Amino acid sequence: MTKILLVGNGAREHAIAETLEKSRHRPRIYAYMKANNPGILTYAEGVELGSYSATRQIAAFAKKVGVEFAIIGPEEPLKHGVADALAKEGIPCIGPKRILAQLETSKSFTRSLLDTYKIPGNPxxxxxxxxxxxxxxxxxxxxxxxxxxxxxxxxxxxxxxxxxxxxxxxxxxxxxxxxxxxxxxxxxxxKLEGEEFSLQCLTDGETVVAMPAVQDHKRAFEDDKGPNTGGMGSYSCPDHLLPFLTRKDVEEGLEITKKVCRALYEEAGDPYIGVMYGGFMKTKKGVRLIEYNARFGDPETMNILPILKTDFVDICRAMIDSKLETVGIEFAKKATVCKYIVPEGYPSNPAKGGKIEVDESADAYFYYAAVEGKEDGIHMSPSRAVGVVGIADTLEEAERIAEDGCSRVKGKVYHRRDIGTRQLIQKRIDHMDSIMKP
Known part of the structure; x- marks a missing residue:
């Protein structure tokens, strides 16, 4: 029986756990979390709670339960070197070692890396x-x-x-x-002018495979107003592009990531195993790099993993064994819309500890984020609470499903109703058209 350690307690990790559960290998999932995520608990065979900086504790838990490999969800454990601690115990990891995780933890490292190796994409x-x-x-x-x-x-x-x-x-x-x-x-x-897109790539340190492009929405309020957040929602399209993107744009972003992957190996002498998530911008002068994340995106993971058709455990094993090129990775040609439920007042003055009720009988998928399951129900933290995802043949239908799902989360909450709507997407298209004019 395959045993897998999952580190993290957010909506992204809930989606990862759900995807692992679908595997034909029927893995047993062991979760290391900072708080009891009720979604992850439904899949976990065993749980340990603790800090993400407690690298020895995490490695000891993994060794005790005898996991085959680990998947690290958030950036914090990568920063603290959890992958390094697991490697010392002989446990492979989907997630880079600390020196490679600088791709995310140090923006100056990444800019300098592109500069040194003459990789295009830097402003x-x-x-x-x-x-x-x-x-x-x-x-x-x-x-x-x-x-x-x-x-x-x-x-x-x-x-x-x-x-x-x-x-x-x-x-x-x-x-x-x-x-x-x-x-x-x-x-x-x-300052670059254009439209941003997220291109998450899987890699074994040599082969790099792009997942469908996604567009995230950072601003807290509708019509892209208010302060930045970790992401209020996102959408993807059935053709795995975006309405303002061409196949050439995606290939340009992928080529940058491939070159960065090779440069990382030259710098560290160690293969990067995990997800290289590039935040790119399409500009009049071509695709430019905004930043890299060294793990799955949040919310973008909730758009992508539910439409993954290839067995995720097979993909993870291929990444660990440097055989990713042998796996045909396939995604369903579906549209997805994710909308985040957050506490009222988020992000500047969010309510803390509020209880929510979630009716999961809708067609939407529900992924629990910074919440905690207690005896009397689900309680929010000051951060994002629930990712609600609609999946359908068209963006219009996916948005309708997501919006219906959001209406079934009761409590002192807020979400952006405009994410995935025709009106907001057309605004992005018009913006890009105005930039690309001769």
Missing amino acids: LFASFTRESIANADAFVRDIGQFVVKPDGLTGGKGVWVQGDHFRTKEEGIAYARECLQDHPRVIIEE
């Missing part, structure tokens, strides 16, 4: 420390509008864009200095 950028931040004034004078990014994990909320989060160059540099109070470096780069 104009510069990295600053407390000692060199005085040089930022001269840099921003030459690049027009710009973006400020702390060098480290910020949960998708640390990036400030001129015109959205600050107006003047002086305000941007002031924020850069503020970032240096908590981070060793800050990156300032030119």
Whole structure:
């Protein structure tokens, strides 16, 4: 009997657990979580609760139950070196070692990697420390509008864009200095104009396979207003492209990821095994890299794994054994729409501990995120609560299913009703058309 360790307690990990459960190998799932996720608990044979920085505890749990391999869901355990601790116990992992996870945990590392290996996709950028931040004034004078990014994990909320989060160059540099109070470096780069898309890729360190493209929605409120979040929802299309993307755009993003994968091996001497999730932007000058994540996306995982037709355990084994090229990975030609249920007041002043009731009798899929199952029911944290996913032949029908599912979550909650709607998607198409005009 195959035993698998799943690290993480969010909606992404709930979707991973569900996908593993569908495998013909009938694996036993053992979950290491920070809190009791009620969705994951329905699939888990055994559970241990603890911190993601407790690398020895996680490795000891994996060894005790005798898992064949582990899957790391969130970025935090990757940052702390959980994959390294598991490797010392002889346990392979879907998730990179700490040095390779810098792809996500250090934006300056990734920008410099592309620069060093002459990989296309970088905007104009510069990295600053407390000692060199005085040089930022001269840099921003030459690049027009710009973006400020702390060098480290910020949960998708640390990036400030001129015109959205600050107006003047002086305000941007002031924020850069503020970032240096908590981070060793800050990156300032030119502001790109275009539409973003998520391209998650599976890799064994040599072969790189792209999954269907997804578009995420970071802004908290409808019509893309409000502060950034970890992601309020996302959609994908039956042709595995997006309405504003061509096959060539996706191939361009995939080619960048393939070159980055090879560069990582050159740098570390170790294969990157896991998910390379590229956040890209289609611009008038081609596809540009916004950032990489070193794991499955959240919410994008909930769009992609439910339509995976190939056995996920077979894929994981092939990645571990460096045989990914032998597996024909297939996804159903379906449209998907994911909408996140969040506490009222999210993200600035969210209610904490509120109880929710979920009627799962709808056609939608429900994936539990930062909630905790207690004796009296499901309680929210200040973060995202439930990912609700509609899957259908068309985007219109998938959005209808997702919206119906959202209406069945009762409590002091909010969600973006516009995600996946024709009106919002047309706005993205029109935006891209205006940029691509000669």
